[in-house]
Amino acid sequence: MMIKINKKAYLAVSIAAAVMIGCQSDDKAQAKASAAPVYDQASADKMLAQAEKDLASTAEFASHASWLASTYINSDSQFVEAKASKDYTLNVVKYAKQVKHWDGVTLSADTRRKLDALRLGLSFPSPDDETLAGELADIGSKMQGMYGEGKYCRPSGECFDLIEMSNILAEGKDPALMKEVWAGWRSVSPPMRPLYERQVEIANAGAKDLGFENLSVLWRSNYDAEPDAFAADVDAQWNKVKPLYDALHCHVRAQLNQTYGDEVVPAAGKIPAHMLGNMWAQTWGNVYEKVKPANSEKSYDLTQLIEQSGMNELGMVRTAEAFFSSLGFAPLPETFWQRSQFTKPRDREVVCHASAWNLDSKDDLRIKMCIQKNGEDFQTVHHELGHNYYQRAYNQQPFLFQGSANDGFHEALGDTVALSITPSYLVSLGLLKKEPPVSEDLGYLMQMALDKIAFLPFGLMVDKWRWQVFNGEIKPADYNKGWWQLREQYQGITAPVARSENDFDPGAKYHIPGNTPYTRYFLAFIQQFQFHRALCETAGFEGPLHRCSIYNNKAAGEKLQAMMAMGSSQPWQKAMEALTGQPNLDASAIVDYFAPLKVWLDEQNKDRQCGW
Numbered sequence: 001m002m003i004k005i006n007k008k009a010y011l012a013v014s015i016a017a018a019v020m021i022g023c024q025s026d027d028k029a030q031a032k033a034s035a036a037p038v039y040d041q042a043s044a045d046k047m048l049a050q051a052e053k054d055l056a057s058t059a060e061f062a063s064h065a066s067w068l069a070s071t072y073i074n075s076d077s078q079f080v081e082a083k084a085s086k087d088y089t090l091n092v093v094k095y096a097k098q099v100k101h102w103d104g105v106t107l108s109a110d111t112r113r114k115l116d117a118l119r120l121g122l123s124f125p126s127p128d129d130e131t132l133a134g135e136l137a138d139i140g141s142k143m144q145g146m147y148g149e150g151k152y153c154r155p156s157g158e159c160f161d162l163i164e165m166s167n168i169l170a171e172g173k174d175p176a177l178m179k180e181v182w183a184g185w186r187s188v189s190p191p192m193r194p195l196y197e198r199q200v201e202i203a204n205a206g207a208k209d210l211g212f213e214n215l216s217v218l219w220r221s222n223y224d225a226e227p228d229a230f231a232a233d234v235d236a237q238w239n240k241v242k243p244l245y246d247a248l249h250c251h252v253r254a255q256l257n258q259t260y261g262d263e264v265v266p267a268a269g270k271i272p273a274h275m276l277g278n279m280w281a282q283t284w285g286n287v288y289e290k291v292k293p294a295n296s297e298k299s300y301d302l303t304q305l306i307e308q309s310g311m312n313e314l315g316m317v318r319t320a321e322a323f324f325s326s327l328g329f330a331p332l333p334e335t336f337w338q339r340s341q342f343t344k345p346r347d348r349e350v351v352c353h354a355s356a357w358n359l360d361s362k363d364d365l366r367i368k369m370c371i372q373k374n375g376e377d378f379q380t381v382h383h384e385l386g387h388n389y390y391q392r393a394y395n396q397q398p399f400l401f402q403g404s405a406n407d408g409f410h411e412a413l414g415d416t417v418a419l420s421i422t423p424s425y426l427v428s429l430g431l432l433k434k435e436p437p438v439s440e441d442l443g444y445l446m447q448m449a450l451d452k453i454a455f456l457p458f459g460l461m462v463d464k465w466r467w468q469v470f471n472g473e474i475k476p477a478d479y480n481k482g483w484w485q486l487r488e489q490y491q492g493i494t495a496p497v498a499r500s501e502n503d504f505d506p507g508a509k510y511h512i513p514g515n516t517p518y519t520r521y522f523l524a525f526i527q528q529f530q531f532h533r534a535l536c537e538t539a540g541f542e543g544p545l546h547r548c549s550i551y552n553n554k555a556a557g558e559k560l561q562a563m564m565a566m567g568s569s570q571p572w573q574k575a576m577e578a579l580t581g582q583p584n585l586d587a588s589a590i591v592d593y594f595a596p597l598k599v600w601l602d603e604q605n606k607d608r609q610c611g612w
Helices: 027-034 041-071 075-096 109-118 131-151 162-171 175-185 192-209 214-221 227-260 285-291 302-309 311-325 333-341 374-395 407-419 423-429 438-470 476-491 519-538 552-563 572-580 588-593 595-604
Strands: 004-006 151-153 159-161 355-358 365-368
Touching: 027 131, 027 365, 041 109, 041 355, 041 365, 041 438, 041 519, 075 109, 075 131, 075 159, 109 227, 131 192, 159 162, 159 438, 162 175, 162 285, 162 374, 192 214, 192 438, 214 227, 214 438, 227 285, 227 588, 227 595, 285 438, 285 519, 302 374, 311 365, 311 374, 333 365, 365 407, 374 407, 407 519, 423 588, 438 476, 438 519, 438 595, 519 552, 519 572, 588 595
Parallel strands: 004 355
Antiparallel strands: 151 159, 355 365
């Protein structure tokens, strides 16, 4: 579900300031002045044209190197990736350090937007220093390698990889084993801690060279709004959804307490993190059977339907492609099928974390997954292809506009597609004989809420932790303490075993060593319901929003394609308006989607002690 999009990730850079010292004669000064470059519209466009040409070329090589390092983990591939990343960074530095010359100059909106893209684009910018740029690239490659190779081994020599440990948590059969593997996975990340601290130190220096107070300000400046105003809007949207999360938390805790007893899950307070069916307690769908509404038996299980159909991993991808074809999108290129990683290879270590790639900014589209034949990965495949089709839609834009309207749009688009995996869609595929009765909707909404609503506070706190790390509110000596304070505050969960500053639990989540900003996922979980509601209205759907699928609707496909083709050429508010008719982030769609469940949860919780 959580995706790293390895598109060209514009590299932010430092601005070197040159200071002239000494005296000159008047004649020499006048001659110098007459030869001074002119910083105007024409000169900006000339610089940007050359920058886009050069960066497109070096970005392609860096993307291939990154693909290699993710699908063939070894010291050589990490060396190549680090060198390619460093070289690309320094190439961007060559151009981006010039951006300051046009500060305050009247320019066209497109030109100014491209200059801003150069200044704002990289998550971890390096100062204008070849040694530091190389060190930063090397750190990033090393941490991703640590994560990809991570295993937990018992003293007996028995080892578990992340997929195996995640399956143990998902099954929920043995709380003691669940606690063991929860802690075991987090034994992978402590060696990352000094690397991460150094990475932040270098990147903060790079952000300051670009004119930002720190990396936190840079990250929050990337949303066509003032940084503090953007953060306030995110908090406002969370506060709209928080009552629903609180109700869900209260019910889930009570049901888990009933299942496991007070010694495992207390009847009041925070929920132990290892008991929610997911390695990071970010989605809770795996505990559905323990918390579902009474008399809400589902007439189908998607995993069972896939197994019964005989669909294999490649068939899951072909099915997802057919969804987009039904909307009017062209088929994926043949190279997609030749070059993607669909299953985990037997002969080498790879990063299994699902991701969508466009390696040449044109049509070299790929996904990287270790697909499991289950309902979750069936949805994930649809999600990943959403990224690929978005990447293809904007590939006619100039290089610096080849991205989503904001980083949440990419994730939202993939999840919007997954929201259309409804019973009616499954009937259309022949996986299901008939749609279930309305009486089963409450169970469906509960299943969805365990994934969508449960995720929101986690989606919010990951970057709140990083923002506080970047701006110095959380000191390196308190990395783990700060992480758990936020997890307890926003999610109402607690670590099942004692944690200390010898641990580095943030590094056990891919997006920390992978250097992928996380606010995009919070935004996406709000935006996807806005997109879904708007597309269902375009499709002329009548009925409960959770029953709508846009499958086989060309009108919805046309509207989607038009928004996607904009790329990042306009402020994201305009892209939002093009698809939904209004420009703002709005959590009302997600609240409306789950309104029937909220009524039911409040009834269940009326005699319970909620909160933590």
